[in-house]
Amino acid sequence: MPSMAHEVLVDLFKTRPSLAAELLVEALGVPLPPxxxxxxxxIDLTEIQPAEYRADLVVVLLDGDAPIWVLIVEVQLGIDPRKRYSWPDYTMGARAAHRCQVGLLVVAPDPHVAAWCAAPIETGIPGFVLRPPVLGREEVPVVTDAVEAARRPELAVLSALAHGSSEQGATIAAAVLPVIRELEEDRARFYCDLVLNSLNVAARRALEVIMKGYEYQSDFAKKYVALGRQEGRQEGRQEGERAILLRQLRARFGELPDAAVARVEGAESAALERWAERVLSAETLAEALDEPS
Incomplete structure (x- = not known):
């Protein structure tokens, strides 16, 4: 079953159908016709094969109404040896179906997976070696210009996903967040979540400095920012409760196993309050965290 990360990347390319072609040319230097x-x-590329083949996304480039290039987009988050057989099949099936040239773009954020995806695929047919163009994390353009972010918000969001935890993360977010407010509300909320969740702590703090004094104009943006501040205060309280509980548990039971620390760090307020009440009277760690014996 596709993961959330997989579906998020597919959605960005689906929302802007020309994005894959733009990245092939601009980021990877693959020539395409005008x-x-x-x-x-x-996305159904099944012809006469007994197996069912479905790509993540298939985009047709047009000259007027005539197809001139068909581009298959595959998001690859892990190594899957089956793809070395299905990718050549995807390309030839799409070429036959649309009667035009065909291209492939593999989106692989993980460097190890990207290197595996880029390895040439020998088909056994003389001269037919598929060399998949791969868009890795480093190949995604860094979008820090607000004008460019406004022109292609999906590219700007992809840039935040790829580079949000880097030193440029805050600058990327500052360029795209004001643009997002102009989108329809559900998509704006979705993109806002993606961008903000891509930032590490340092980038979030830097973003607060960059955006200090910025006034959001739309009703949606004001509501979203207010909600974010409220959620931030709540999360801050929970972080404090988790830290205090972990100190109490260590004082009572000594060094904690990783599983217990992870359980506390992922808990919500109700569980934290319940465990805090038990920590002084419980005889064992399992009893304090109401784990089955």
């Missing part, structure tokens, strides 16, 4: 538009088409 085109006037891009549209999504069926």
């Amino acid at each position: 085109y006037s538009g891009a549209r999504l088409t069926s």
Whole structure:
């Protein structure tokens, strides 16, 4: 079953059908013919094969109404040897279906997975060696310009996902967050979550400094920022409760196993309060954390 991270990346390319072609040219240097538009088409690449083949995304580049290039987009978060057989099949199936040239873009954020994806695929047919163009984390453009973020918000969000925890994370977020407010509310909320969750603590603090004094104009943005501040205060209280409880547990039972620390760090207020009441009277750690004996 596809993971949330997989679906998020697919959604960005689906929302802006031309994004894959733009990245092939701009980030990977793959030449494409001039085109006037891009549209999504069926992801079902099954022809006469007994197996069912479905790519993550299939985009057709158009010259007017005529297809001139079909581009298959695959998001790859792990190593899957089956893809070395299905990717050549995807490309030839799409070429036959659309009667035009075909391309492949593999999106692989993890460097180890990206290196595996980029290895040439020998098909056994002389001269037919598939060398998948791979968009790794480092190849994703760093978008810090607000004008560019406004022109291609999906690229700016992808940039935040790739580089949000780096030194440039706050600058990327500062460029894209004001743009997001102009999108329809559900997508704006979704993109806001993606961008903010991509930042590490240092980038979040830097973003607060960059955005200090910035006034959001839309009703949605004001509501979202207010909600974020409220959630931030609540999360801050919970972090304090977790830290205090961990100190109490260590004082009572000594060094804690990793599983117990993870359980406390992932707990919500109700559980934290319950465990805090038990920590002084419980005879064992398991009893304090109401674990089955």
